[in-house]
Amino acid sequence: MKIRAHHLLCLQGFRGLGYSPEFIKKMEEMKRKMEVEGNFSIEVVDECDDICKVCPYQLDGVCQKGKKSAKRTRAVDRRVLKILGLKKGRKIPSQTLLSGIKEKLNFSLLIKICGECGWREVCTYYLKLRESWRKEMQLKRGEVA
Ligand code: SF4
Numbered sequence: 001m002k003i004r005a006h007h008l009l010c011l012q013g014f015r016g017l018g019y020s021p022e023f024i025k026k027m028e029e030m031k032r033k034m035e036v037e038g039n040f041s042i043e044v045v046d047e048c049d050d051i052c053k054v055c056p057y058q059l060d061g062v063c064q065k066g067k068k069s070a071k072r073t074r075a076v077d078r079r080v081l082k083i084l085g086l087k088k089g090r091k092i093p094s095q096t097l098l099s100g101i102k103e104k105l106n107f108s109l110l111i112k113i114c115g116e117c118g119w120r121e122v123c124t125y126y127l128k129l130r131e132s133w134r135k136e137m138q139l140k141r142g143e144v145a
Pocket residue numbers: 006009010011013113114117118119120123125126
């Protein structure tokens with residue numbers, strides 16, 4: 001399985017919405033695999049992956065969602081690779097990736113990674129980290145007992 005780095009995070013927050021029925025089916029399939037199939041190898045990349053392959057915005061192996069999407073998405077992938085301490089093209093056990101995400105990602109980093117992503121208000125991963133961050137801030141300000 002080949003996954004571009006930022007899609008590892010999008011998969012965490014996927015809840016059945018997407019760009020086309022094929023795209024949704026692929027996301028469902030990959031999310032299920034990550035959740036139930038134990039440990040398997042994932043090639044982490046900074047280019048079009050198995051999800052992009054069925055995305056209506058992918059053309060000739062390049063993300064063409066917007067004028068700058070190819071460059072922007074690659075930069076986002078590289079940021080995620082750096083945070084996780086990975087090199088592109090490496091094959092990593094899925095459980096190692098999931099543990100790394102849990103350990104190293106936080107909402108401050110996620111804001112920078114996700115930028116203006118249009119799925120933020122429906123992405124359960126984004127919402128979960130934002131909620132934790134809000135609670136943490138309230139605690140720091142002494143607003144919650
Ligand atoms: S907010 Fe968007 S970019 Fe960020 S993890 Fe969710 S779907 Fe992916």
